[in-house]
Amino acid sequence: MNNKLTPKQREHIGRVKMLPCSVCGKPGISDAHHIKQKLQFCVVALCRDCHNSLHGTKALWRVYKMDELDALNNTIENLVNQGLGNASKTDLNEF
Ligand SMILES: [Zn+2]
Numbered sequence: 747m748n749n750k751l752t753p754k755q756r757e758h759i760g761r762v763k764m765l766p767c768s769v770c771g772k773p774g775i776s777d778a779h780h781i782k783q784k785l786q787f788c789v790v791a792l793c794r795d796c797h798n799s800l801h802g803t804k805a806l807w808r809v810y811k812m813d814e815l816d817a818l819n820n821t822i823e824n825l826v827n828q829g830l831g832n833a834s835k836t837d838l839n840e841f
């Protein structure tokens with residue numbers, strides 16, 4: 747498969763893969779699941795089990811009562827929290 751990603755898209759997907767699973771919380775490295783092909787910023791961090799479940803019977807997802815948008819929301823929230831963590835560290839260094 748030929749992936750023509752821009753550097754920013756590649757960077758984003760790399761960060762998503764470092765996140766814990768957005769469904770069950772299992773620590774990364776996670777898979778980056780595309781909700782829609784070619785939407786490189788609509789990717790969800792998933793462990794192998796939750797990823798397999800999503801492309802199969804969705805049994806795990808029913809247990810957690812989640813769909814792909816719920817998982818995307820968790821992924822973005824984790825990214826935002828990560829960013830805040832780095833910012834406050836920088837602030838501390840400046841004092
Ligand atoms: Zn999972």
Ligand SMILES: [Zn+2]
Pocket residue numbers: 778779780797801
């Ligand atoms: Zn997938």
